Structures are given as structure tokens and as C-alpha cells.
Amino acid sequence: MSESLADTTSPSSAVEDVAIVYAGDYVNKMSGQRIERECLQRMERGCRALVINFRDTELVNSIGVSILLGVIDAAEDHDTRVAFSNMSPHTVKLFELLGLTRLVVLADSEEAALAILKEFAAPSPGH
């Protein structure tokens, strides 16, 4: 099962069972909640893996981080894996500092993230 890029109105997309959500330039309360909402929607529609792409992200604040942790919690509940991609070195350090990097897959690019998650997202035999 896959979702086309065309049916999304927000800067996110889905490939096969993997949803890609693009974080904005500033991950704060408002943009964090947008990411959270999109991720929850994708998971409810059956996504088995999520890629959050931070290619535009310049700054992340602690409220944004706490919301991302909420997303990671929810993903675990939905048996969904989460990958963070395209993070700037500063964002990586910040997430390391806050312990987020232990909880997600890290990838340099969206493609690399998709490759890692593809196997996980594939339907299990007999499904």
C-alpha cells in the first residue's frame, strides 16, 4: 500500500508504507504540533515508518523537542519506526544532548532514511 504525494496538502509525502514529514525552519510549539498531527494521521492510515526531514530546519526549541518525543512515543504505540534525516550538525548535537538520537534512526538524507526503513515498512508475510 502506498500514498501518493499528490494527496497531501502539507509539506509531507508518503512512499509505500513510509510517510515523510518535512519540518519547517523553526521547530517550536506550533510547527511541532503540525508535525505531530501529520505523523499521527499517517500512522492512523497505516504507515509503518516515518521519516521526519529537517532539511529546512535552522532552530529547534525545547518545546519542539518535547513534541517530537511525543511523536516517538505515539509511533512506538503504533509499532511504527521513526527516522530523522537531513539534520544540520547543530540539530544533531542538540538531539544528542537531549537523548533523542537514541530513540530514532538517523540518516543523512531522505533516501538513506527510506532505504533503512523500507524493509521495516514492508508488509509482514501473510499480511
Added chain:
Amino acid sequence: MPVKSPKQRRILARTAPETFVGRGEQLRELSALGSPKSGQQGLLLLAAPQSGATELLRQTFDELFRQRGGPTPIYFAFSRSDAAVTSAARRFLHTFITQTVAHRRDDPALVNASPSLRTLLDLAAPQDYEWVERLIQSFERAQDEGDERALVRLCLGAPQQAASAGVRTVVMFDDTHLVERLRGESGLGPSLAQSAVQSGVPFVIAGPRRRLFDLLNGHAQTVGLDALRRLHLDRLKESDARTLADGLAQRLGVEMNDETRDLLVQQLESSPYLIAAILEAARTTATRLASFRDFQSLYVDELLGGRVFRRYNAVLEEVAPSLTLRRGLLRVLHESAQGNGGKSPAEVWMKRLGTDAVEFERVMRLLHMHELASFHATYVETTPTTVWRDFLRVSYRLQVAAEPRALVVADTLVETLKRAPRTMARHYRREAALKLGEVMRGFNFERVPKSLLRYDRFLRMYRGLPRDEARAGLDAETDTVLLPQIVHAASCASFHPSITQFCDEERCSVAHGFESGEYTEGVEVVWIAAEVESKLEAGRALVGLWLDRLEQVAQACGFERVRFWLISREGFSAEAAELLNEREAYGSCSEQLDLLTARLSASSAQGAGEASADEFAIELPMSEDTELIAAHTVEQIARRMEFQPEAINQIKTALVEACINAAEHSLSTERKIYNRFRVEDDKLVITVSSRGLSAPVSLSENGTQLADKNGGEGSKGRRGWGLKLIRTLMDDVEFERVDDGTRLRMTKYLRK
């Protein structure tokens, strides 16, 4: 500094303006009272005995009189010759009209004349004739009617009458304590206060600092009195007293050398009254003051029968009018002065004086007001000033013990001469003392290099380096100590008098304060600092002895959390430094103290002053995403300072967190965040403040690995990382105490 004025006419002043020293600031404030810019209506001048309040008011009068076009100065002193309230009120009205007419006619000679009211009416300027005539007629009518209250009201209301006719005045009442003696239906003090406060005319009420409020309030609180500006007048600073003595000696033609002048200032405790009295006596007796012996001979003469004697004797006569009571009082005062720290139980005083409770209360009130003794409900303490104690001793011996005069004169002269070198030695020691109380009073949560308080570190790292190099090293030091905020500092002897057995009063100080921005019991601390006398590095035994002494002080005073700080000019031996560390005490040499003081002064100047050229400030509304504006601003500043990109991102993130923190926790009603960015050679200092609730101030030492996914916390439980994050991203982070809200200061050092 002598006070200069363009036209040096003396009218009421007894001293020429150029020899009136040490009161420039007060004179300026009083002289500005009538100016529209002053914004002050009334002022209470609370004067210590013999501090020269009368001369200050007289100088103010002259200064205002000389300023043509300004308000009319009125100086009125209550007098012992005023028997009743009405006579004082009448005299005030007469003085008021005389001085007003004199000023309006620019006729200073009239001030010191005593023309009748009708003559004054004739002399009044045409534009004043009408209101002066009206006032005089009303006064004459009130006198005929015999209504005391109406008469007093009318007389004290004269400035208001003049004001309604467009004549601006500044009214100065002096010697207000004498109103207490006046006969009358009601107390003049409260009427005077009420009339002055309600008149809308600028005024000064001067009187003894220990009694003025009680006199003016009477039995009820006078409305508006508490809101008045209070100007305190104490004895002169020593440097001003020296200038005064030099100026007077020159003007009076008294030969005096510097050594004698210094002794005179010390022995007379910088009292302008006593200095002037002794120099006047030197002039009238044609005595030169070229040696200690010259001065002490004259001093003893003055003490036994001259101006000094007359001054104190007049007060004693006022306090104890009957000879029997006066003798009893002299005996008790003298014996009390000789006894345990000058203190004795009030009950003993009452018994010894043989008075009833009412009379005893009156005697004590007057002694207290004149600051000859302090009455503390259960005990009485004779004031320990040198001249007063000398007066008591000689008066007791002559009047109570009836000793031969020649013997008293000889003994006193010998004793004062023997005392002179001790007086000077004490002065020199006091001048040379490091003034630890003052240093600690300047502590205000500054973070200072640990090397300034740990002698062993300082010795290892900086001793012998040129001052600039040492300063640069200290600036770069990251191992720091957060000083407390000191809220009160005083000599250790004030808390524990017996410490003076071991050192001069000014060499050991106790400072109460708080270690962090919350005023709570848990962070309360007492610093006890002592200057250890040692020509070489202080050794372990000496340091141990001092730490034990300070420990005893702390125990005796009930200080719970204490920090000891010893200062030895040449530092400490290795063993002594080890002991200091073992007992968690600080130790500094004089060089460390100098560096610390310079650092504190610079820090307080930065805090007090406006933004320097290298400081940027922005004010943000607390609304969505405004922290980004702060982040972009600091990015520009950090780039200009050539911070590395990674450091810039860290600064931005920390600032964003600080702004969010300010907005989230302050409950600020004005909804503003104040950011300041101070650019220094090696660092960027950012302060973020907001008004409202104080934010939590405890910062985690370790901000890493904050997310604990297995902890079962929801996203709300994970909040509150901001401060820990800031701590991790910046080099120094601290909260500064502000009265209304919180100020967070973050520093990032430049590492190129």
C-alpha cells in the same frame, strides 16, 4: 570643597561661604527647594548633635537671599526665651514679614534689624503692601480676641497668605526641639508640622534626629509627614573637618601645624561645632596650636570652664534643672561610663537618681535626644564620645567628688597628653585598615575567579606577575566562586564586642547575605572577614587561632551558615593555606583583595550605568515566535565577534530557550522580555529579563541525556529542559536577583 557663590555677602551665616565645608551637597539640595524643578515641597533635616545644622540653614538662607528673582528665604529658630506657644508664633510672624520685606527690597541689613510691624508695613514694596497690611490687621485682631489656637494658626499660615499674593518663600524652622518647652493649650510641634505640610509652600524643619518625628507627630500621626524627604546630617568627614580647621585657623589668625590639626580633628571627632569652639578659644586667648601640648592645654581649659564646658553644662541644666538632681545625674553618668561598656540597668539609674517614673522618663528622653546617653527601655548607655566622657570625668571630680581644681586640671592634662599618641595611632590604623565591611557590602552575586579567594591558587598562578597579566589570567579563569548578595555589613564588634581584645574594630567585619536570588532561609549566609596582622606570610598557628576566634563569634551570635575569610597582607604560608582549605575558609593577600575590589567596582559600574558603547538592547513583546527576532539579532552580533558557526547556533538556541522561559514562567502583566547583549573582548554576555514572578533558579549541573523515554512521561512531563539546555550550551549561566522578576545572565567565551 568650599562652596562658591558669585556674591559672597554674609547675612545670617556665621561662617564665610568659602570656609563652610563638607556640606556642599546638602546646601545644594536645600537651596534648590524653591526652584520649580526641585519637585520637593518639604524636607526634614535630621541632625546629629553638633553637626552644624544651624549653620547649614543660615548658609542656605544667604545663598537664597543672594539669588535675586528666586524665592524668599525665611529662617526661624525656636528659642529658649520663647516662654509660650503664642510668643513663639508671634515671633515667627514678625520674622517672616521682616525677612520677606528685606528680600523683596534687597535689603540684607533689615534681616538683622528688629523693626515694628507698622514700620515693616511702611517699608514693604508697593506690590506687597496690601497683603502685608491684611496680615498685620488679622494678627492684631487675633491678638485682641485672645484665641490662642487661632493666633498660632494665623501666624504659621503667613507663608500661605504670602503665596496667595504671589510671593514665593522657602521657610526653614530650626531648633524645633525647643517647642516642647513652650507653654500653651496645645503642642506647637504638631501644629507646625500640619501647617507646613498643608501650606503648599516649600519648607525645612530641622531638629535632633532622635526626637524630631515625635515632636512633630505629638500624640497622633501628622498626615503627610512620613512622605517628606529626610536629609540626615552627621558629623563631618575627616577630610572636610581638616579643611574646616585649616580654614578657620587661617581666618582667625591661629597658628596651627598639621600634626596638631589632625589631633584636634580626631579628638573632637570631626564635630564642626567643637572645632570652631576650640579655634575661637585659641583666638581669644591668643594661643597658638603648634604642638600637642598647646592643644591639650587649651582643650582642658575649655573643658573646665570654656565653650565646651558651657555647651554641655547648658544641656545638663536643661535635663536636670535642680542642683541635687544634676549632681546625681553627673554621678550616675560618670559611674555608668566607667562601668561595663558604659551600660547600666535603667532601674539602677532610677534608684540612684531618686526620681519618680515620670521625672526619670523626662530625664532619659532629654539625654537620649541630645545623644548623651541612649535609653533602651531596660538599660541606659552613656554615649562614648571622647569629649563628653572627658567632660563627665572632670565635672564629676569637681562637682561631686569635690577634688581640688588644680589636681583635676593637672591629671586631665597629663591624661590627654598621654592619650594623644594613642588617638593618632588608632587613626592611622583605621586609615590603613582594609575596610572589609565596605568590600563585602559591594558583593552582589558576582562570579569571581576562585584565585581571588584562595591564596594558594593565587600564589601558584599569579603572584609576581605584572598586574595586567594577572588581570588577564583572572579574566580567563573559568573556576569561579559566586559571591553572595550582602544585605548588611557591620564591624564584628557590633555583634560581639569582645573581639576588640584581639583587633581594631575596623579589622573584623560581619556581613549578612544570601547565596542565591531567592531570599529564603536555606540560602542565608554570614561572612565573617578578619584582617590578620602579620608582617610575613601568616602561619598555620596564627590562622588556626583566628579561625577558632571567628568560630566562637559565629557560635556566640547564633550564625548558622558561615563563611570565614581571612586577609593577611603578605598572604599565608603553605601550611596555613592548607588549613584554610581544610576548614573551607577563604584566604586572600592584599593584592588579591585589590584585584577583587577593582573587579567588584567594575561590575557595579556596569550594573549601575547605562548601556555602554558595546552593548545592544532589545525589548520584545511576549508573543508567538518573537524569540526568533532575538535569535537573529544575537546571530548578527556573534558573527561580528567572529564566533564559530557552531557556537553561534548554541548561543541562538540558548537565547531562544531563555526567552521562552521568561515568557512561560514570569506571569508578567506587561508581557515584555528585555534582552541585552554586551560585547567584550573575549566574550558575549547576554541578559534576559522580565518582570513578574521569579523563575526557578536551580540549574542542573549536567544537562545531558535528558530524554528518558522509558520514564513513562508524557510530553508535558518532559518540559522544563530549557534551563538545563542553556546551561549546557553556554559557558556561564546565572540568575541575578531582581526585585520584581528574574534576570538570567549567560556568557559565551570567544574561542577562535
